Amino acid sequence: MNRIKHLLEYDFRNFFRYKWWIAGMISMNLADLIIMAVVYTNMVSQEVSQKYLNYFLFFSPGITITALFAAAFMIGREINRELRREISHYLLSLPFSRWELAFGRVLSGGLRGMVYMAPLLITTIFITWVFTGNIPSVLGILIILTTLFLVSVGTSGLSITMSLSTRSFEKFVTARGVVYYILFFCSSVFYPLDFIQQLGREGTLPQFLVLIAEMNPLSSGADTTRAFLFGHPAYSPFMLLNVALFALIFVLTASFAYLKILQG
Amino acid sequence: MAIIQTVDLTKKFGNFTAVDHLNLSIEEGEIFGLLGPNGAGKTTTLLMLVTVIKPTKGTAYVDGYDITREPDKARRLIGMAFQDPKLMWVVTPWDVLNWHAKVCGLSSLERKKRVKWALTELGLWENRHKSVHTFSGGMRKRVEIAKILIQRPKIAIVDEPTTQIDIVGKHRIWNMIRTLRDEGSTIILATNELYEADLLSDRVAIMHKGKLLVCDSPKKLKDSIVGGDLIEVILEKEAPKTLIEELEKIDKIVEVLVLKPNHLRIYLNRAEEILPQITEFFIKTHLPIQSIRMSEPSLDDVFAHYTGLTIEEAEKR
Numbered sequence: 018m019n020r021i022k023h024l025l026e027y028d029f030r031n032f033f034r035y036k037w038w039i040a041g042m043i044s045m046n047l048a049d050l051i052i053m054a055v056v057y058t059n060m061v062s063q064e065v066s067q068k069y070l071n072y073f074l075f076f077s078p079g080i081t082i083t084a085l086f087a088a089a090f091m092i093g094r095e096i097n098r099e100l101r102r103e104i105s106h107y108l109l110s111l112p113f114s115r116w117e118l119a120f121g122r123v124l125s126g127g128l129r130g131m132v133y134m135a136p137l138l139i140t141t142i143f144i145t146w147v148f149t150g151n152i153p154s155v156l157g158i159l160i161i162l163t164t165l166f167l168v169s170v171g172t173s174g175l176s177i178t179m180s181l182s183t184r185s186f187e188k189f190v191t192a193r194g195v196v197y198y199i200l201f202f203c204s205s206v207f208y209p210l211d212f213i214q215q216l217g218r219e220g221t222l223p224q225f226l227v228l229i230a231e232m233n234p235l236s237s238g239a240d241t242t243r244a245f246l247f248g249h250p251a252y253s254p255f256m257l258l259n260v261a262l263f264a265l266i267f268v269l270t271a272s273f274a275y276l277k278i279l280q281g
Numbered sequence: 282m283a284i285i286q287t288v289d290l291t292k293k294f295g296n297f298t299a300v301d302h303l304n305l306s307i308e309e310g311e312i313f314g315l316l317g318p319n320g321a322g323k324t325t326t327l328l329m330l331v332t333v334i335k336p337t338k339g340t341a342y343v344d345g346y347d348i349t350r351e352p353d354k355a356r357r358l359i360g361m362a363f364q365d366p367k368l369m370w371v372v373t374p375w376d377v378l379n380w381h382a383k384v385c386g387l388s389s390l391e392r393k394k395r396v397k398w399a400l401t402e403l404g405l406w407e408n409r410h411k412s413v414h415t416f417s418g419g420m421r422k423r424v425e426i427a428k429i430l431i432q433r434p435k436i437a438i439v440d441e442p443t444t445q446i447d448i449v450g451k452h453r454i455w456n457m458i459r460t461l462r463d464e465g466s467t468i469i470l471a472t473n474e475l476y477e478a479d480l481l482s483d484r485v486a487i488m489h490k491g492k493l494l495v496c497d498s499p500k501k502l503k504d505s506i507v508g509g510d511l512i513e514v515i516l517e518k519e520a521p522k523t524l525i526e527e528l529e530k531i532d533k534i535v536e537v538l539v540l541k542p543n544h545l546r547i548y549l550n551r552a553e554e555i556l557p558q559i560t561e562f563f564i565k566t567h568l569p570i571q572s573i574r575m576s577e578p579s580l581d582d583v584f585a586h587y588t589g590l591t592i593e594e595a596e597k598r
Contacts, residue, residue, distance in 0.1 A: 023384050034372075107367035109333040111384050112357045 020113050024121030025128065031095060032129045043136055046084045050077055050140070068209070068249040074148055077141040078242035079206035082168065082235050084137050086200065089130030089169040090193065092122065093176025097189045100181065119177075119272035126173025131166055138165070138242075145246045157245035160257070167260040168238040174267025181274035203229040205236040210250060234263040284309040284436060284467050285330065289339030292325050292491075299325040301491040302339065307469065312462050314482030314499075315471040316580060318595040322491035323471040324364060327438050330469070332356045343436065360385070360434030364441045364471075366425040374400060374416075374424045375409040378431055385432045392431075399427040402457060404450070418445035426454055430461060437466045443477060455481055473592060475580040487584055489595060494587045502583045508535030509578035509586070510552035512559060516543040517569040524566055531558055543571075552577060 032039070058072040069075035099105045108118060138161075146152050153161065179192050203226050205213065210230060217227035230236055237256040244252035285307040292300040300322040307313045315323045328334045330341055332352035341348045343355035378399065382392040400406045403423040413421060422445050429437045439458065443451040458481060462468050472478050478485050479499045486496040495502060503509060519542035528547070529537050533555050538546040549555055552575050563570050578586075585591055 020384065023380070026383075027380065030376075102367075103363075103365065104367050106328065106333045107363060110331045110356065110359070110361050111381075112353075112386070113384070114353045 020117050021121040021124065024113070024118065025125050028092065028095075028122065028125030028129065032091070032132075039133065043084075043133065046080060046137055047140060050080045050137070053080075069243065069247050070148055074145055074247070075209065075243070076207070077144060078239045078246065081134055081137040081141050081242065082165070082238040083201055083206055085130045085134035085165055085169055085238070086172050086235060087197075088133030089126050089172035090176040090197075092126030092129065092173050093180035093189070093193070096122065096177055097180035097183075097186060100184055101186065115276050116272060119275035120268070122177060122275075123170060123174045123268050123271050126176065127166060127170030130169035130172060131162075134165065134169070141242070142246070149247070151246055151248075153245040160252075161242050161245055164241040164257055164260050165238055167257075167264040168234050171234055171260065171264035171267045174264065174269075174271040177271040178267060178274050181271075181278050199229065200233055200235050204233040205230060205239050210236055210240060232259065234260045282309050283307060283342075284344050285341060285469075287326075287330075287339070287341040290326065290329060290336055290341050291338035292322075292329060292334065293337040298491050300329070300336075303488075303491075303493055305486055305493065305496065307467060308484075309467050310462065310465070311483040312458065312468040312470055312481050314478035314485040315469060315488065316473065316475070316478045316485050316584070317488035318473055318592045320490075320596070321473075321488040323488055324440055325491075326488070327361065327440055327469065327471055330355075331359050331361045331438060358435040359438060360429040360432040360436070361438040362426050362429045362440065362442060364444070366421040372412045372414070373410050374405050374413060374427070377413065377424055378427055381428045382431050385434075387431070395431045395433075396427075399430045402430070403427055403453065419447060419450060422446055423450065423454075426457070430457055433461065433464060434466060436469065437461055438469045438471070440471045441473070442470065443472075443474065451477075473596075475584075475592065479580050485580065487580075487587065489584075489588050495583070499580060502580065503578045504550060506578050506582060506586045508548035508550065509582060510549050511576050512547040512549065512552055512556065513540075513574045514545045514547065514559070514563070515571045515573075516545070516563070517571050519543050520545060520568060524568070527566075528559075528562065531555065531562065 216222040283306040290303040346355040534549040536548040
């Protein structure tokens with residue numbers, strides 16, 4: 018456990034090395050939330066977001082989860098850089114077991130995502146309270162945090178797996194772009210899942226995109242938050258199960274990557 | 282007693298064989314030099330020993346632990362200072378070394394003591410809170426070396442420890458490597474600096490194209506070159522031909538070359554043992570010596586003897 022603590026220290030110091038950049042990014046996310054939501058509120062049909070009072074309130078959990086995803090994904094970029102500069106050799110030569118190293122790095126990425134996301138989640142809860150008077154229960158907050166943590170850990174594992182699969186920064190950045198677009202846009206971040214499903218039934222949206230949106234951990238994360246803030250969509254244990262599965266799969270693949278790919 | 286034993290240790294990267302059936306035995310408490318040109322397979326061998334990469338074939342035993350079956354146990358016994366400094370995210374040498382010491386399990390008190398000692402000894406104390414990004418290559422290298430000095434592992438691996446370091450710094454590091462050995466560590470020194478290997482190593486293994494060419498003490502390696510030692514004698518008078526024939530009869534003398542009538546070059550083995558006999562020979566034959574110069578082969582000559590190439594030529598190929 019002590020060794021994992023050292024790895025957390027390593028990754029958090031690396032994270033806060035860019036503290037001004039992080040502050041800037043959080044401010045930008047908050048600005049996005051305000052500007053985009055205000056603009057979109059007037060653009061998007063009221064039918065789409067009426068259950069959430071307005072699109073602004075619907076969108077705020079969405080932007081929270083995208084910020085969480087982006088922050089948790091950062092660890093992959095760092096590990097890819099370590100791989101290219103062979104700093105990974107140094108880490109692999111230290112008295113960590115491979116499992117400690119893999120789990121520690123995945124956990125670091127996950128926790129960093131949570132730290133980055135915290136001001137946005139607090140803002141989301143605050144503005145929801147201002148507009149609707151709703152405040153989630155303690156149990157609700159615990160479920161939201163657990164779900165978001167699992168999304169964050171899974172994202173961290175996904176980015177580590179990708180980063181260890183190639184030494185090329187260009188390939189990593191391209192793959193990251195593809196994953197970002199699929200997971201951001203085929204999700205309930207921007208539109209309610211029932212609206213996406215309706216488009217699928219009408220044949221406007223291909224069924225496989227609907228399926229990706231349903232299975233997408235970002236959808237589960239955003240909808241869990243909405244469920245406890247607005248009561249819409251109804252909370253389902255499937256959401257927690259879905260993100261737990263996502264986290265489990267990518268913790269294992271990241272560990273596998275450390276064990277097999279990195280050691281050659 | 283062998284603390285490291287490699288058995289047919291092999292590493293392939295695609296079709297390229299970086300290390301080819303390497304069989305080595307490293308004794309506990311010795312400074313073991315691994316010598317060879319760039320690309321000889323030294324660093325790949327070390328990375329396998331420290332369990333960073335897995336062998337394609339064969340294995341190695343580190344204090345009895347098989348690196349392929351019990352890598353975690355083997356790794357805990359080894360510390361490595363890398364060829365290229367691995368300074369990571371951390372900004373200051375103090376932070377780099379402090380974190381390294383923490384991971385290696387040193388207590389808070391011991392950690393601070395050893396970090397301070399290493400930084401002071403390596404002339405980095407004044408710069409301990411400065412960014413490593415402003416450091417010269419030599420200063421960064423010193424921070425890298427400090428890691429194992431603080432860790433004091435049972436087996437310390439140093440890969441090219443003094444490249445980019447000035448001569449004063451080199452001597453400082455060489456002394457610290459000796460101190461580390463005296464305190465109980467076994468040292469594996471990978472280098473392509475022949476003088477460094479000769480000066481520090483109890484035994485040297487010479488590698489070329491992934492293969493082990495030869496392994497012995499520097500002295501025995503040099504002695505293994507027939508006629509490798511050289512004595513040049515300048516006499517006050519010309520030397521008669523009969524005298525040269527008699528000189529060649531002395532045991533260990535391989536060849537006598539007459540450069541000038543009074544200038545002889547003698548190729549032999551174990552020059553330091555034969556020199557008294559040679560001087561006595563000239564005194565007895567009433568031929569006063571004007572000057573005498575003795576030189577022994579370097580490890581470069583040993584490398585050339587086994588490969589037909591100098592280290593520089595081997596690196597170019």
